[in-house]
Amino acid sequence: MNPVVHSHRLRVRYGETDRMGVVYHTNYLNWFEVGRTEFIRHADLTYRQLEEQGILLPLTDADISYKRPAKYDDEVEVRTHVSEISPVRLTFSYEIVRVDDSEVLVTGRTMHVFTNAEFKPIRLSRTEPDLYEWLANQHAGVTVG
Secondary structure (H helix, E strand, C coil), rough: CCCCCEEEEEEHHHHECCCCEEEEEEEHHHHHHHHHHHHHHHHHHHHHHHCCCCEEEEECCCCCCEECCCEEECCEEEEEEEEEEECCCCEEEEEEEECCCCCEEEEEEEEECCCCCCCCCCHHHHHHHHHHHHHHHHHCCEEEE
């Protein structure tokens, strides 16, 4: 099974680097968030719309592995895919790749739980079956229309 990978390009801004001229480590987690946000946008949905519907995706865990540094003005690609899904949990995996040489700079994953506005777990397959099906298809590598 090859999940569908969504890509989003960014250019490293000066303010994202440290005194050594490399991207400060916490910025990669911010880029993971950009990847998730843009991934969800591919479902013609925004995080804001999800929240307005009372569906939240709080982060429960994050793993990150640094391979090589990104530097100021590098163009990077955040590659995001669903690596695990259940009716109550969702895991995204990421690769951050330098565009110029295709070098993998960072890999990671974030784990989330589907909750309502009161942070009580919900079964997305029941509350939003179309969204759940879309996410499951992304995980399975199925692209629909």
